[in-house]
Amino acid sequence: xxxxxxxxxxxxxxxxxxxxxxxxxxxxxxxxxxxxxxxxxxxxxxxxxxxxxxxxxxxxxxxxxxxxxxxxxxxxxxxxxxxxxxxxxxxxxxxxxxxxxxxxxxxxxxxxxxxxxxxxxxxxxxxxxxxxxxxx
Numbered sequence: 001x002x003x004x005x006x007x008x009x010x011x012x013x014x015x016x017x018x019x020x021x022x023x024x025x026x027x028x029x030x031x032x033x034x035x036x037x038x039x040x041x042x043x044x045x046x047x048x049x050x051x052x053x054x055x056x057x058x059x060x061x062x063x064x065x066x067x068x069x070x071x072x073x074x075x076x077x078x079x080x081x082x083x084x085x086x087x088x089x090x091x092x093x094x095x096x097x098x099x100x101x102x103x104x105x106x107x108x109x110x111x112x113x114x115x116x117x118x119x120x121x122x123x124x125x126x127x128x129x130x131x132x133x134x135x136x
Contacts, residue, residue, distance in 0.1 A: 002037040002079075008049050014102065016051055020059035021066075022098065028068055028079060029092050039069065039077040 006023050008016055027033040039060075040048065046056040060077060063069040070080040107117045 002033055002039055004040065004045070006045075006049060008051065016049075016055050017059045017062070020045075020049075020056065021062050022095075024059070024063055025066070025068060025091070026095055029095055033079045035079050037079045039079070041076065 004024065004027070006020060008019055010016075012019065014022075024033070024039075039045070042053060042056045042060060046053045049056070060069065060071065064071060068080060069077055071077045104117065112120075
């Protein structure tokens with residue numbers, strides 16, 4: 001059974017269901033979770049995360065409707081498919097856009113201007129590029 005190590009931020013404006021969905025989706029897209037990996041039961045994950053059973057059940061339903069997992073009565077819940085290459089790349093792009101929206105929303109809520117956000121992003125990208133060029 002896959003160890004998900006999900007981290008729930010109870011103070012976040014992002015609903016817990018969404019946090020669960022996004023973290024599992026990210027692990028599938030990164031290849032950390034592979035087709036055939038078994039997920040914890042709804043009850044197990046709810047207990048582990050200390051959240052309501054229905055919250056996890058809702059997240060699993062969303063993941064099922066996305067085609068990422070399959071729940072087989074009496075057998076368990078499994079990662080269904082990482083998607084084909086073009087779908088995986090589209091999903092990775094959507095995940096990046098979602099992360100960017102969260103970051104921008106949080107930065108704006110803290111009172112930063114678009115120019116301040118852009119400047120920090122450019123500095124961080126420059127640092128990443130430098131790090132990668134120093135350690136090929």
